[in-house]
Amino acid sequence: MGEVMVITSGKGGVGKTTTTANIGTGLASLGYKVVLVDTDIGLRNLDVVMGLENRIVYDIVDVTSGQVSYSKALIKDKRFPDGRLNLLPAAQTKDKTAVNQAQMQKLCEDLKKEFDFVLIDCPAGIEQGFKNAIAGAEKAIVVTTPEVSAIRDADRIIGLLEAGGLRNPRLIINRLRPAMVKQGDMMSIEDMVDILAIDVLGVVPEDDTIVISTNKGEPAVLDDNSRAGQAYRNITRRLTGADVPLMNLEVSEGLFDKVRKIFGMGR
């Protein structure tokens, strides 16, 4: 029996989809059978982040409405030739009411019989789409960025998850900028843990390689030179029970950076 995990945040744009794509791909890299489920009906995005947008035939609504079996709708990621990484895309031309909670529970029950990890990419907000996304989940990951708005929404989501029976969600802090934290202009990991009072699953630094990997449709977790990718690899291993310390995000200003700063070539 696999594990059903929902990735959620409340606020939009904090990196839920990027996180889902990277964790899923990371777990597949470790050899697990994984299915990613995009529940953001009407605003489908996980397919493009994964680079699988050209291969969609059926979507989640086709499956939950009983028109096709899930195995027919799943898109196999060819980066893993044995087909261990799969995507169930959201419907783009319907709305959130096209799926209900009972259907989601049934879908998750079915998927976890075949897969080690069922990762649910949750839409932003706290309405129907959110309720659907958490309906079949057993565990939850909350993604936030170090901003007041995102943390406030994360707090709300944690409350709603617990009210929905999903105890002890774990936190991913995304887009942390260590230099700003050092200056006192961004909340630190400790600050956020203090406020939200939940366990940290991982911290992902702000990293240009995420933009590049999203442009290409290749999750950064596969890029050995990506700092964010490294953070996602660590998160993935923690999910499988390994004890991996948080990445060192200390900012060491190298000679090159100093020279660049002096010449006003800051980035």
Next chain:
Amino acid sequence: MAVLDFLNRMFSRENSNNSKNIAKERLRLVLVHDRSSVSPEIIEALKEDLIRVISNYMEIDERSLEVNLNNEDSSVALVANIPVLGLKRRNVPR
């Protein structure tokens, strides 16, 4: 340029007006309010407990009892309005 930058940073580090401290303080206040509104059942439970305790000492009008969290400028206060109908003669419980 770089020296100025460095000095600025040196001095701003200890400053409690760092923008992160402002963020933390604003969040603290807003979350107290949010959390109370997420769980009206907690306020309800608090009401019941209050009634139970106060009833040991005085008769109160349970139906018009009001308990709210008020968010004022820089603090959050628990405000309870409890109409008293009468005092009990024996006011030592147990």
